Amino acid sequence: MSTPVRISVDWKGDHNFDAGREGRPSIRIDGDGATGPSPPDALICALAACVSVDVVDILAKRRTPVDSYRVEAVGERVETIPRRFSHISLKVFINGKGIERAQADRAIDLALNKYCSVKDSLDPNLPVEWTLVLNGE
Amino acid sequence: MSTPVRISVDWKGDHNFDAGREGRPSIRIDGDGATGPSPPDALICALAACVSVDVVDILAKRRTPVDSYRVEAVGERVETIPRRFSHISLKVFINGKGIERAQADRAIDLALNKYCSVKDSLDPNLPVEWTLVLNGE
Numbered sequence: 001m002s003t004p005v006r007i008s009v010d011w012k013g014d015h016n017f018d019a020g021r022e023g024r025p026s027i028r029i030d031g032d033g034a035t036g037p038s039p040p041d042a043l044i045c046a047l048a049a050c051v052s053v054d055v056v057d058i059l060a061k062r063r064t065p066v067d068s069y070r071v072e073a074v075g076e077r078v079e080t081i082p083r084r085f086s087h088i089s090l091k092v093f094i095n096g097k098g099i100e101r102a103q104a105d106r107a108i109d110l111a112l113n114k115y116c117s118v119k120d121s122l123d124p125n126l127p128v129e130w131t132l133v134l135n136g137e
Numbered sequence: 138m139s140t141p142v143r144i145s146v147d148w149k150g151d152h153n154f155d156a157g158r159e160g161r162p163s164i165r166i167d168g169d170g171a172t173g174p175s176p177p178d179a180l181i182c183a184l185a186a187c188v189s190v191d192v193v194d195i196l197a198k199r200r201t202p203v204d205s206y207r208v209e210a211v212g213e214r215v216e217t218i219p220r221r222f223s224h225i226s227l228k229v230f231i232n233g234k235g236i237e238r239a240q241a242d243r244a245i246d247l248a249l250n251k252y253c254s255v256k257d258s259l260d261p262n263l264p265v266e267w268t269l270v271l272n273g274e
Binding site for chain 1: 179
């Protein structure tokens with residue numbers, strides 16, 4: 001069995017929490033969204049970063065590394081408590097020489113639907129869609 | 138309709154990404170777990186913080202605020218890629234005068250199962266269990 005993920009979350013007053021692995025840099029999560037992302041924000045951050053680690057890796061392995069890379073993510077939530085996410089969209093901005101659209105599309109699809117453990121831990125009924133902006137187009 | 142969550146994730150070299158809302162403090166997520174939590178770590182951080190915001194609030198509203206509060210979370214993952222989480226456990230440490238076990242139990246149950254939008258966005262087949270350590274016991 002693989003090593004489990006072990007993290008801790010420490011209350012720092014108000015709605016502030018410092019979270020992470022023992023002895024490693026922590027992240028600030030703030031229920032009010034002032035000193036750090038709120039918990040739902042952090043969920044979307046985790047998803048977008050999860051996909052991105054593999055997209056950057058896949059393109060590097062194909063000898064067309066990214067020069068710059070960014071994702072803008074939008075998560076829509078239902079009105080009723082607990083206000084779960086109902087739809088997530090990822091707009092992926094990739095810049096790099098020699099990267100072809102078909103390769104970048106394939107990298108994103110693989111990263112999201114084959115490799116991303118965060119995505120695969122979400123409700124299967126929660127759609128996650130994406131679009132690509134490659135070298136500004 | 139409620140305001141969507143909008144975050145961005147910017148690549149900072151290697152497996153490093155800075156993530157968060159525009160103009161707000163960002164968090165570092167690192168696929169290697171060195172400069173910040175990895176994406177799966179960040180998912181567990183988001184879940185534990187989500188529950189915690191409400192636990193702290195509920196106990197404060199009952200006029201038995203926490204003196205200190207911490208969660209230790211363990212997420213187990215399947216072996217097969219994409220290595221989704223198969224089980225999550227939260228060990229909740231609460232210290233505070235006048236907090237009764239039944240109240241703390243109820244606060245955690247409400248926070249996790251009624252209010253937590255992160256929990257409600259996860260796969261319904263992914264069990265999230267918890268235990269309470271109240272004033273050291």
